[in-house]
Amino acid sequence: MxxxxxxxxxxxxxxxxxxxxxxxxxxxxxxxxxxxxxxxxxxxxxxxxxxxxxxxxxxxxxxxxxxxxxxxxxxxxxxxxxxxxxxxxxxxxxxxxAPIDLDELATLAEFREVLETAIVRLATERASDDDLAGVAELVMTLSSASSADDGLGTGTGFHRELASLSGNTFLATALEGVLTRLYRTRWLEVRSAESRERALHEHEAIANALRSRDPAGAELAVVQHLRATQQRLLESLNANRVGLRASGMTIAGDAR
Amino acid sequence: MxxxxxxxxxxxxxxxxxxxxxxxxxxxxxxxxxxxxxxxxxxxxxxxxxxxxxxxxxxxxxxxxxxxxxxxxxxxxxxxxxxxxxxxxxxxxxxxxAPIDLDELATLAEFREVLETAIVRLATERASDDDLAGVAELVMTLSSASSADDGLGTGTGFHRELASLSGNTFLATALEGVLTRLYRTRWLEVRSAESRERALHEHEAIANALRSRDPAGAELAVVQHLRATQQRLLESLNANRVGLRASGMTIAGDAR
DNA sequence: TCCTCCTGATTGGTATACCAGTATGGTATC
DNA sequence: GATACCATACTGGTATACCAATCAGGAGGA
Structure with missing residues (x-):
């Protein structure tokens, strides 16, 4: 038929x-x-x-x-x-x-720490001096942009650049996936001027450790930055939790 | 119409x-x-x-x-x-x-090392005593199976189990991806009895470090195992290279 | 009033027709 | 004989008809 x-x-x-x-x-x-x-x-x-x-x-x-x-x-x-x-x-x-799952965010943060510590370690070994100078410059560029555009793409641009300098495409791709899964939290999070300021300093610390080709220092700076960022995120989410639920979005898991 | x-x-x-x-x-x-x-x-x-x-x-x-x-x-x-x-x-x-790309294999090995060192570190913190005893047992089980089935799924089963014990699904998923991309090399590689024997001992070393909850020791054992494995792979590929090319398969990159 | 069954609507899964772009081969011309 | 051109046979990309399963809602009975 x-x-x-x-x-x-x-x-x-x-x-x-x-x-x-x-x-x-x-x-x-x-x-x-x-x-x-x-x-x-x-x-x-x-x-x-x-x-x-x-x-x-x-x-x-x-x-x-x-x-x-x-x-x-x-x-x-x-x-x-x-x-x-x-x-x-x-x-x-x-x-x-995909719902926003707070448990997943925690697991993701742990995974990200693994990736980014490896990334900066490799970057200290492989990146050229010019590259590393460029990173320091990037911190400044993005920080000035952050006051203008509310700092939306600020953090991720910096971290993406580091991933590229690691010279390992799998690390870079994996980090890309993490940033994608993390992206939507930016709409749920309140970003104060001081939190942006602190993030900027943390980025500078990373850039400095990279310039002095200090792998251990760079790893430490990255860990401190990521943990502080995660804590800022969770605090913000916990504060907003009731309002977020009311907005019709599914948000699962414990925010510990 | x-x-x-x-x-x-x-x-x-x-x-x-x-x-x-x-x-x-x-x-x-x-x-x-x-x-x-x-x-x-x-x-x-x-x-x-x-x-x-x-x-x-x-x-x-x-x-x-x-x-x-x-x-x-x-x-x-x-x-x-x-x-x-x-x-x-x-x-x-x-x-x-996808062609088999020797450069990619090298990058992949580096990525894998990042993943698996993190995996065993987390496993020493999180896995139960029973879990870790199970790992030691798994080494024996897989090793006896390896003589039978040519050791095809041997290594990956062990590593998958470790990934699961890390408690981080992103680490486990990422490792899964690595193992997938690596899988086809097993057909290009000659696996001698002695190389299987060495891999077995390396697995035992990892299992032992896990049982004594020694993160540094476990990471070291993993790194040694992965590097030795990678070296065995590259040697085997280099030895077979001419023959492999003739088989019509595309194999790209430098085998350094 | 509550439960049951039946019917229609909606779901993803599949097969396939058509489209535009492109490679390829042969042919005709120089 | 070499080269340029044109027709044909591919390619993936898209739109859509059909299928089976399942969900929702209403009607009928107890």
Whole structure:
């Protein structure tokens, strides 16, 4: 038997432009569909990271079609990719935006410490003097930018640069994954001027240890920075916890 | 206009069983398609890891259909998943079975050392006495099995167990990824009885350090084991290099 | 009033038609 | 004989029809 819907939409199929889904013609309630659309995966990722798609929210492939102006096949592909990044999860029922899990954040912090201590140790061995001077400069650049843009990308840029200087792509990729999973906490956390100030000093301490090619010192500075950062995060989350729960986001686990 | 092929295959469509592709009826030249088929991803993964799909080999989604008795959609999904594991890669042209890259193996070894030293350090802190006794027992079990099955899964089972005892799922997952990327080298490597014997002793050293809850000793034993293993691998690869190239597999990088 | 069963809607999973871009081979021309 | 060009046969990317399973809601009975 020939597809009945195929016949029904035959006219529309004949006239529609190349690879545009029928629904895209009227993206009335579109969320991220308004922009020129770089690529679907990036837009969906952005929607998750910006909390436009809330942690714990159920997603259906068909429901996402009109929102993102694409058909199920690419949406499904994007979901699978996001799943491999831990931003979305699949249960027998369907898809869910990964909840923010405080236990996971703790485990993640521990993992991150392992990665970053190794990263700075290798960086002291391998990076050129120019590279390390560049790191010190980067600290200043990002710190001045931080007053402007609220310090959003501040920390991660610095840490990404260190990872690159380690010369080990697996370390860099793993850290990238950690930063991705950590990203959404920035929206839940209150960042005071003084906490930014302290983070800046900690970055400087790391940069200095790197310049003097002191692996032990660099590892220590990194550990201190990461632990202080984690503590600031947890304090902030605990303070906001009641309000966060009320916002409809799923936040699981103990904040110890 | 209605799909012409749709009409052409209408009869076949009407009679075919639920979710079986038409081509599956005659999987003449099937490779992995013969078995009852657990799930497609697992079979394709197995085909890559067993070198049934050779390193560097070009893959086309349509070409894989008859081999695995599935249609493009699930094959594509499996390829994307394998891509995220580093077993398959996507260039502008299409899909390729990931070549075995000796440079990558070196970077991977370094990464692994970072992971496993952290793993045993955490295991000395967290694992129960029973767990650690179990590790010592596992060494013996796997060593006796190694004489039987050529020691195929020997090393990885031990290391996986350690990862689990670290109590950090990210460390365990990352190590899993490393072991996956490393897996295919076992087919290129000659494993002598004495090398297995040495690996056994190294495993025992690790287990002993764990039982005495000696983090520094455990880290040292792990580093020694991993470096010795890596050296055995590189020696074996260098010795076989010419023969390996002739086998049609792509093997890239310097074996230093 | 509560429980049960049935029906419709919704889910992900799959097969496949079509598209645009690209490589490849043969042919015709110089 | 060499080279340029064109047709054909691929490639992955996309849209969509269909399937089975499962969930939700309502109607009917106890």
């Amino acid at each position: 020939v597809d009945s819907e195929d016949r029904a939409t035959a006219a529309a199929t004949a006239t529609r432009a190349a690879a545009t889904p029928a629904a895209a013609a009227t993206p009335a309630t579109a969320l991220a569909a308004e922009r020129p659309a770089p690529d679907l995966y990036a837009r969906m990722r952005e929607a998750v990271l910006s909390l436009e798609l809330a942690p714990g929210q159920r997603l259906s492939e068909r429901g996402l079609e009109p929102q993102f102006g694409a058909s199920r096949t690419p949406i499904r592909a994007a979901l699978m990719r996001l799943e491999s990044e831990g931003l979305v999860s699949r249960d027998p029922r369907g898809w869910t935006v | 209605v799909d012409s092929e749709d009409r052409a295959t209408a009869a076949a469509t009407a009679t075919r069983a639920a979710a079986t592709p038409a081509a599956a009826a005659t999987p003449a030249t099937a490779l992995a398609a013969e078995r009852p088929a657990p799930d497609l991803y697992a079979r394709m993964r197995e085909a890559v890891l067993s070198l049934e799909l050779a390193p560097g080999q070009r893959l086309s989604e349509r070409g894989l259909e008859p081999q695995f008795g599935a249609s493009r959609t699930p094959i594509r999904a499996a390829l994307m998943r394998l891509e995220s594991e580093g077993l398959v890669s996507r260039d502008p042209r299409g899909w390729t079975v």
